[in-house]
Amino acid sequence: MAPKRTTVRDLRRQNRSTLLSTLFFDGPLSRYELSRLSGLSAATVSNVTGELVDDGLVVEAGSVDSDGGRPRVLLRVNPAFGHVIGVDVGETGIKVELFDLTLTQLAAFDHALSPSSPAAVASLIASAVRDVVASAGVAASTVLGVGIGVPGTVEQGATAVVHAPTIGWDGVRLEELVAAASESAWPLYVENGAKTQGQAEMWFGAGRGARHVVIALIGSGVGAAVVTDGGVYRGATSSAGEWGHTTIVYGGRPCRCGALGCLEAYVGAEGILDRYRKARGRELPGGDEQSTVAALIDAAPRSKTAARVLEETAGYLGAGIANLVNLFNPERIVLGGWAGLALGAHQLDRIVAATRAHALRHPYEQISIELGRLGPDAVAVGAATLPVAALLDRAADPRKPASRADIA
Amino acid sequence: MAPKRTTVRDLRRQNRSTLLSTLFFDGPLSRYELSRLSGLSAATVSNVTGELVDDGLVVEAGSVDSDGGRPRVLLRVNPAFGHVIGVDVGETGIKVELFDLTLTQLAAFDHALSPSSPAAVASLIASAVRDVVASAGVAASTVLGVGIGVPGTVEQGATAVVHAPTIGWDGVRLEELVAAASESAWPLYVENGAKTQGQAEMWFGAGRGARHVVIALIGSGVGAAVVTDGGVYRGATSSAGEWGHTTIVYGGRPCRCGALGCLEAYVGAEGILDRYRKARGRELPGGDEQSTVAALIDAAPRSKTAARVLEETAGYLGAGIANLVNLFNPERIVLGGWAGLALGAHQLDRIVAATRAHALRHPYEQISIELGRLGPDAVAVGAATLPVAALLDRAADPRKPASRADIA
DNA sequence: GGACCTTAGTTTGCGACTTAAAATTAGTCT
């Protein structure tokens, strides 16, 4: 069903990739431990790591005693081998951050952004990327790629096509626009922001160590990154995981997507505030959504209405999470996004109770519900993981830089 | 992230598997065509198919002209290489069917079943399997394995554990029970019936050729088989795809699972009939569910109430399908199950319209909605695919029969 | 009817790969 030719050369590539990935995720390791972890013979490990060291991808990092024998030499990924850039295109601004290969941040750049044309955004991205490279004092040739997280669905194909209704984008070929606006030819990786954030939680946050995870992201909108067998699930055209627009109240509140009863209309920040307004019968004080939601949560101990709205929110959210549990049977649910974290901090018990009430017993018993551990930079970090993931996957000879064919 | 050792031997196994699978699914093929389809060199194809022929897995099947050159010799999977058995454990009876390796049915056996203890069912399965082998006149040694589809979730582990509330099973180790009740040591494969039915649609029905499909099954209960990247998605503990118990009307009708507002409570046969009873204010004529639903559909042109209940059903069902579309972004939706087929035959337009109304535009545009093509034997056929899939995957030397380790 | 063309499939020679086993290296212990 999957006609995938396999040549003897692929073996080496695969083993290079396995060893490099193991080193990346499981920290400094000796060749001996690598052999145990990967199942490869010591001879092969020695061989392949030798190549990796020659290529500069891996460096030795001290040694540790081994009671009574030759000490083990630790190996780790060389942070200075290259640099990656993560871009977070948000609804109100863009973030551009530069990292070394182990995703330690070296420089960052924020820019507010009023709604603008895709071309304007692309040229802003291109110039911000230039700036961040310059300010970090990094040689352009060491940049391995630029990952871009956007607030909408991304159709992956020959070139990525972005649909982001909330910022008025429909069928934007962001990749081409950014490439045209920048003189450097760094590989570009465009991906949905929820998915990049999910990948960040998997690599460095609450998802570590699990293979089946759903990362639920609640902010102004509601989305999810579904991780199956260790990888972010994309579906046929990369728009899987649109949890926010699943129907949870048939015929219910109108959602900005045009349908009725979407989860987002109940547990998205806007939906919460609107429900409170309706219940209270008057306007809320102005200010941005984020502080208004915080104020609402603060008011809960004193205000019956606020408390009730939040309780109901926990109920809807629990039912929404239960749907994910029943459909995906994950081992872990991570609740993230600014509104998700705020709700989780005050209502986690209620959310968990509602989840239990709506999920089937067996899949419910498999899960733990946790809060996301990453801060507001998660989307940018996640975007920066994209070129790193490409490097780990291919583990290709770095002298041949990634070509479009490799990425596709 | 996936430390999977790769030896040079695995290459051969993988290529054996690829070629055997290609032959299985894409009919008789010449070595030349195999080479093109698999990307392997002609030399390797020649080599590997030689082995497969020696092992008896593949046989030559005539030849075809090739304008002006040596004719191509066609190869195909040898149907007589072995036999497989599929068992459908339903709520009211069991079916046992025996097939050759290409899943042509050779013998079948039905048995009504009143609710009984798991041990009684297991011994009935064991004796029915014996009978079907005897009646087909097949040598016991050629049976490659027995697949069993059950109406509940199956936790795959060292041994399969079945939870099937509708027949009162909770934590039943069916595999062990059947093994204990039968003297033969054929490998057993236990799987959820919706998943086996989904696999049957993928191999022989409406799912052919697609890689991301959701097969929605509506009968008395409601379930789904989610196919991602060509394989049935199982989740962390194999209970993924419990679509019937996702919440679609928060706080709505009580469901037999104990929660409120599950999809099954609206579009499952029982839910439909119960909604009609409530709307009509009186009892329906007796008879089994299946004929009562048929009567309801027949009555629709004359009865306003029946028509309205069915319209509403299409609405709920469309919303439920839209949730699958938004979350999984499949390329195809297959509507199956006896009630699903009945509804689909009369209400498909309405169902599609409701799906469009609730799904996001982009993922909606990717899908086609089709009706299932397989009849009431789908669960048994699908169960029988399990040992075949194991054979295709391993493509192992048949002299070493499958061991538990290989299956796990 | 025989030289020649076309296409399918097989054999050969080669480079690349992993592994088991032997050899080497780098320390600790006494």
Added chain:
DNA sequence: AGACTAATTTTAAGTCGCAAACTAAGGTCC
């Protein structure tokens, strides 16, 4: 200093897929 231990590296052997050369099997053309 010599014995001992444990981590790597080297060596020799066996497998694999591929490109190229070669054989098989049929048709065409004169």
